[in-house]
Amino acid sequence: MRQVYMDYSATTPVKKEVLDAMIPYFTEHFGNPSSLYTYGLEAKDAITKARGQLAHLIGADPEEVYFTGSGSEADNWTLFGVTDKLKNKGNHIITTKIEHHAILHSCEFLQKHGVDVTYVGVNPDGTVKIDEIEKAITDKTVLISVMLINNEVGTIQPVKEIAELAHKHGILFHTDAVQALGNTPINVHEMGIDLMSMSAHKIYGPKGVGALYMKKGVNASNYLHGGAQESGHRASTENLAGIVGFGKAAELAEKNLESHIKNCSSLRNYLIEQIQKKIPDTIVNGTMEHRHPGNANITFEYIEGESILLMLDHEGISVSTGSACSSKSLKPSHVLTALGVPVEKIHGTIRFTVGDFTTKEDIDYVVETLAKIVGRLREISSVDEKKGW
Amino acid sequence: MALYNDTVMDHFMNPRNVGEIENPDGKGVYGSPVCGDMMQITIKVDEKTDVITDVKFKTFGCGSAIASSSMATEMIIGKTVDQALAVTNKQIVEELGGLPPVKLHCSVLADHAIKCAIYDYAQKHGKTYKGLEGFDPEADDDDEQAEGCSGPSCDKK
Numbered sequence: 430m431r432q433v434y435m436d437y438s439a440t441t442p443v444k445k446e447v448l449d450a451m452i453p454y455f456t457e458h459f460g461n462p463s464s465l466y467t468y469g470l471e472a473k474d475a476i477t478k479a480r481g482q483l484a485h486l487i488g489a490d491p492e493e494v495y496f497t498g499s500g501s502e503a504d505n506w507t508l509f510g511v512t513d514k515l516k517n518k519g520n521h522i523i524t525t526k527i528e529h530h531a532i533l534h535s536c537e538f539l540q541k542h543g544v545d546v547t548y549v550g551v552n553p554d555g556t557v558k559i560d561e562i563e564k565a566i567t568d569k570t571v572l573i574s575v576m577l578i579n580n581e582v583g584t585i586q587p588v589k590e591i592a593e594l595a596h597k598h599g600i601l602f603h604t605d606a607v608q609a610l611g612n613t614p615i616n617v618h619e620m621g622i623d624l625m626s627m628s629a630h631k632i633y634g635p636k637g638v639g640a641l642y643m644k645k646g647v648n649a650s651n652y653l654h655g656g657a658q659e660s661g662h663r664a665s666t667e668n669l670a671g672i673v674g675f676g677k678a679a680e681l682a683e684k685n686l687e688s689h690i691k692n693c694s695s696l697r698n699y700l701i702e703q704i705q706k707k708i709p710d711t712i713v714n715g716t717m718e719h720r721h722p723g724n725a726n727i728t729f730e731y732i733e734g735e736s737i738l739l740m741l742d743h744e745g746i747s748v749s750t751g752s753a754c755s756s757k758s759l760k761p762s763h764v765l766t767a768l769g770v771p772v773e774k775i776h777g778t779i780r781f782t783v784g785d786f787t788t789k790e791d792i793d794y795v796v797e798t799l800a801k802i803v804g805r806l807r808e809i810s811s812v813d814e815k816k817g818w
Numbered sequence: 819m820a821l822y823n824d825t826v827m828d829h830f831m832n833p834r835n836v837g838e839i840e841n842p843d844g845k846g847v848y849g850s851p852v853c854g855d856m857m858q859i860t861i862k863v864d865e866k867t868d869v870i871t872d873v874k875f876k877t878f879g880c881g882s883a884i885a886s887s888s889m890a891t892e893m894i895i896g897k898t899v900d901q902a903l904a905v906t907n908k909q910i911v912e913e914l915g916g917l918p919p920v921k922l923h924c925s926v927l928a929d930h931a932i933k934c935a936i937y938d939y940a941q942k943h944g945k946t947y948k949g950l951e952g953f954d955p956e957a958d959d960d961d962e963q964a965e966g967c968s969g970p971s972c973d974k975k
């Protein structure tokens with residue numbers, strides 16, 4: 430059976446060049462980077478190189494990049510570390526309703542420990558309401574955190590503008606760039622970003638490696654305590670091979686950025702165009718103007734998303750859904766809810782994300798299969814497509 | 819590894835008795851799209867013998883909702899109304915060989931939909947059944963609702 434992976438925002442395969450770069454660091458150059466003999470120094474050099482590769486991709490100085498165990502850890506570190514560091518200044522954070530759970534659940538935890546959090550809404554097109562951010566600012570606000578690209582609807586947020594707003598009020602600005610890295614140009618200094626979360630497994634690197642960019646002088650409190658790794662900012666013996674892989678993936682992402690964006694967005698646009706041509710009653714969620722190049726988030730009216738996902742999987746196609754029925758929490762997507770998509774339509778929403786190994790033939794296969802599946806499920810559905818909801 | 823077992827997948831991929839009976843003797847709709855699941859069931863009943871001779875369903879919902887709808891129709895065709903009223907969610911799930919625990923409360927609406935259809939039949943034909951005693955078509959007895967979901971009840975549209 431044909432296999433078509435269309436969930437690149439969930440994770441990506443490790444590229445061969447990346448894997449090749451990693452393997453010697455499992456077997457030959459396996460030293461502990463903290464050791465003072467040759468094995469250790471080799472390992473340390475490899476991490477320094479990777480730090481440089483990642484820093485280069487985002488326009489940072491290498492000393493401003495700290496490797497972590499994941500994007501989630503970078504998000505947690507930011508929220509816990511900044512609120513702790515600045516607890517004498519204030520106890521208020523502003524973020525948005527469409528953040529990843531790594532941000533939202535950390536904020537909920539902080540709320541139980543005396544931190545106030547304002548969750549700002551978004552416009553129906555998925556762009557954050559900047560005026561609401563401005564209104565939410567108080568003299569107790571210590572951090573504004575707004576994701577650069579949303580993981581469900583792919584909308585790119587105007588973080589440069591939001592960073593300026595934050596700085597005007599003397600507030601730090603963090604962005605979760607886990608989905609953005611390698612999918613849109615990033616220059617942390619030009620964009621005025623103080624802290625930024627990243628993850629390797631979304632850019633054809635390994636899982637379980639992330640990074641936090643922290644601008645010189647920001648000095649959020651440590652989150653992991655122990656040894657003096659990462660210049661004393663993050664304890665844990667480094668995930669050596671993982672970090673090497675992240676560095677290589679970052680180097681490739683930088684080299685391929687333009688062509689990656691161009692190819693993915695043209696395939697994605699073709700996917701949307703074909704779906705709209707061949708399948709009636711579909712809705713594209715989120716603006717098409719500033720959007721993740723691979724993301725298509727589409728509602729198929731009158732049917733439920735888990736059913737679509739299962740039938741696609743049966744035909745070898747991997748996608749994800751915003752439907753409550755396929756989430757462990759049984760809650761419909763908080764992102765689509767924030768966009769104002771009615772719940773019954775959220776249930777029928779599928780996220781497709783294309784990436785570097787997607788072909789036009791893959792898309793033709795997906796659209797053809799999808800048209801049959803949607804037609805079949807609409808025959809089964811108790812919602813009459815002629816009468817509508 | 820798979821989310822659902824083979825029986826559930828079979829009833830999901832090849833659901834039995836899909837459709838709508840024209841001029842049904844009873845019709846029931848249970849659930850709502852807001853909650854993520856809505857099942858419609860239409861039945862034909864032989865008035866003399868009280869045997870359900872045909873059942874068709876239509877369901878908006880996830881894999882387990884479609885599979886349990888399909889299984890439920892198979893379980894009541896050829897049965898008397900009283901026998902059909904005795905079918906429980908639990909039996910449907912057992913016949914399916916089990917469902918993942920998170921799916922149990924949210925997607926098995928078939929027994930309610932069956933009751934709604936039989937209630938409709940009983941109303942129209944002036945019949946009373948023991949199994950319908952205390953059955954309130956407006957009741958919302960599903961207490962674990964998705965947010966913003968105002969509990970399902972029989973819908974007479």
Ligand SMILES: Cc1ncc(COP(=O)(O)O)c(C=O)c1O
Nearest residue numbers: 499500501529531580607608628
């Ligand atoms: C926007 C966003 N933030 C954070 C994360 C978490 O990253 P990781 O999987 O590395 O913990 C993800 C991954 O799903 C994401 O999409």
